[in-house]
Amino acid sequence: MGTDIAQLIVSQHVDVILVDTNKEALNRAKEKMRKQLQFLHEHHFIEEAADSIIARIHFSEQMQDVKHCWLVIEAVPEKKELKQQIFKELEAVCHSDVIFATNTSGITVSSIAKELTYPERLVGMHFFMPASIIPLVEVIKGNDASEPVLEQVMHFLKKIGKQPVLIQKEVPGFIGNRIQHAIAREAISLLESGVASAEDIDTVVRYSLGIRLLITGPLEQRDWNGLDVHLDIASYLYKDLENRTTPSPLLEEKVYKxxxxxxxxxxxxxxxxxxxxxxxxxxxxxxxxxxxxxxRKEQENKKSSSASVTNLNSSDNV
Ligand SMILES: NC(=O)c1ccc[n+]([C@@H]2O[C@H](COP(=O)([O-])OP(=O)(O)OC[C@H]3O[C@@H](n4cnc5c(N)ncnc54)[C@H](O)[C@@H]3O)[C@@H](O)[C@H]2O)c1
CATH class of the missing domain: 1.10.1220 (Arc Repressor Mutant)
Incomplete structure (x- = not known):
């Protein structure tokens, strides 16, 4: 994930220092980035050549190399103690006004910031895979986060072409992963109980909900559907939905194997x-x-709605 975040930022002409304690991981990161950027260049999605973009990244095994950065984004494995340890090490290296961000998928930011001397400088900055393509970034406000820090982070993300959403109240999993895991829990349960094959479950979601969700989110979709209809269905269906509070045996078995x-x-x-x-x-x-x-569609929709407002204003009859 760190590789992809670095690729995103450096492609927007911001210099990046990519730190990993594992030299092999750094080599893999460089190769992965080169392949992706070359492919994008060949397909005319980017003008700049891969090597010229990668030249703006300093690959390093040393944490102290980030000393002069104004923003440090952490993307180490999803283990709270490891993230806490990394930020402690960063506090020893960086000036107190350097902003820290964690790409945690769902650990609360306040719990990661607990041991920091300046917890107000840490925010959640949750990218979605692949970070260089998916527009949305969840920005999570922990209990101690300072408003100027949040503003700077939101501004930076917009500047590099992202669509940040500020999550005001932190909950584990934030918004994206709560919804994603609710879908995955149900899908795995349907597979486990032999309702359909993995291919058929995926086909149902991709060719119905998937397409619709691109145009209307789950709440707007319910408005179009009718909340009365939703209530009728929810009244008999909810008691039958998967509601286990631990990972499914099928998932555990696969991972152990x-x-x-x-x-x-x-x-x-x-x-x-x-x-x-x-x-x-x-x-x-x-x-x-x-x-x-x-x-493109959003731009067109914006243009046509502002055109109809102009028409409305210029009409004497309304
Ligand atoms: N994979 C995804 O789809 C995804 C999506 C969103 C968020 N995330 C989050 O991003 C974070 C990273 O996930 P990932 O899938 O990229 O993990 P990963 O295991 O693929 O990569 C983690 C990297 O961190 C490096 N690392 C470990 N300890 C380190 C240390 N002390 N100092 C510097 N580098 C160190 C490892 O060498 C490795 O290259 C997690 O918090 C994860 O939840 C992942």
Whole structure:
């Protein structure tokens, strides 16, 4: 994730220092970025050549190299103690006005900031994979966060072309992961109980809810559907939905066996025969095309609604 965040920021002409304690991880990061950027360049999504973008990144194994940065974004594994430790080390290196951000997927920011001398400088900055393409970033306000820090972070994200949403009250998983995990919990449960195959469950979601959710979020969608209809369905359906409070046995069994998805070539699907990196690049292009389409549509919709307001104002009859 750190690689992708670095790629996003450096592509917007902001110099980046990418720190990882594992030299191999740094080499992999550079290669992954080169491949992705070359692909984007070849498909005319970016003008600048991959090597010229990558030249703006300083790859380092030393934490003290971030000393002169104004913003440090942490993306180490999702373990609270490790994140707390990293920020303690960063406090020893950075001046007190340097802003810290954590890309945690759902650990509360206040609990990560607990041991800091200046907890007001830490915010959540939750990117979605792939961070260089998905527009949204959840900015999470912990209990101690300062308003100027939040404002600076929101401003920076907008400047690099992102769509930040400020989450005022921190809850584990924030918004995106709470909804994503509610969907995944139900989908895994349907698979586990033999209702349909993984392919069919995915097809139902992709070709119905998936398409609709791109245009209307779940709450607006309910308005179009009718809240009375929703209430009728909710009254009999909720008691039948998956509501387990621990991960499903099917998920645990897969992870214990090492079937962790694309990374091990086996998850809910078998990826053995597939050319994973070309599939990933193709999917990234599809996501890029979709986000570009969405941006264009929003611009057109804005233009046509301001045109109708102008018409309305210029009419003598209304
Ligand atoms: N993978 C995703 O889809 C995704 C999406 C959103 C948020 N996140 C969050 O981003 C964070 C990172 O996730 P990931 O999937 O990239 O994990 P990852 O395990 O793939 O990468 C973590 C990197 O951190 C490095 N690292 C470990 N200890 C370090 C230290 N002490 N100093 C410097 N580097 C260190 C590792 O070498 C590794 O390269 C997590 O908090 C995760 O929840 C992940």
């Amino acid at each position: 090492g079937d962790i998805g694309v990374k091990s070539k086996q998850g809910f699907y078998n990826w053995e025969e597939e050319n994973i990196s070309s599939i990933q690049l193709r999917k990234n292009i599809e996501l890029l095309e979709l986000t570009k389409w969405l941006e």
